[in-house]
Amino acid sequence: MATQVTATARRGSTFLQITIALQTLTIFLQAVSAGLLLTSTYGEVLHSVGARVMYGASMLYLLAAVLAWKPGGGSPRPVWHASGFLVLASVQVVLGIAHVPSLHLPLGVLMFGLSVLALARR
Numbered sequence: 001m002a003t004q005v006t007a008t009a010r011r012g013s014t015f016l017q018i019t020i021a022l023q024t025l026t027i028f029l030q031a032v033s034a035g036l037l038l039t040s041t042y043g044e045v046l047h048s049v050g051a052r053v054m055y056g057a058s059m060l061y062l063l064a065a066v067l068a069w070k071p072g073g074g075s076p077r078p079v080w081h082a083s084g085f086l087v088l089a090s091v092q093v094v095l096g097i098a099h100v101p102s103l104h105l106p107l108g109v110l111m112f113g114l115s116v117l118a119l120a121r122r
Helices: 002-039 043-069 077-097 101-121
Strands: none
Touching (some): 002 043, 043 077, 077 101
16 A cells, blocks of 8 residues: 555656646746747747746646645645746736736746746755
């Protein structure tokens, strides 16, 4: 029984690491597409699509955190981190739609830093 719980916890932890890495990558790509937004005609479309992908990655991160916590018996801390990150992603989307770059850009930098930190902790 203990072996099964350990294997389940390991799988949940691996999925969690993958989702954090995916989230970090999508945020980085958002920074790249923001630069393209300023220099090319297709940058706006790329940034808009990337925002949806990044938001989906944040939701996937929350799902992975719950799955690593509940059945695997892990710590609930990643669930709180993922929930907070989803809130930040929601604020980021609202600020982007409202065209408030004075808050949108620094929040994006903060989110990237926090995502890298979460990735380094795993």
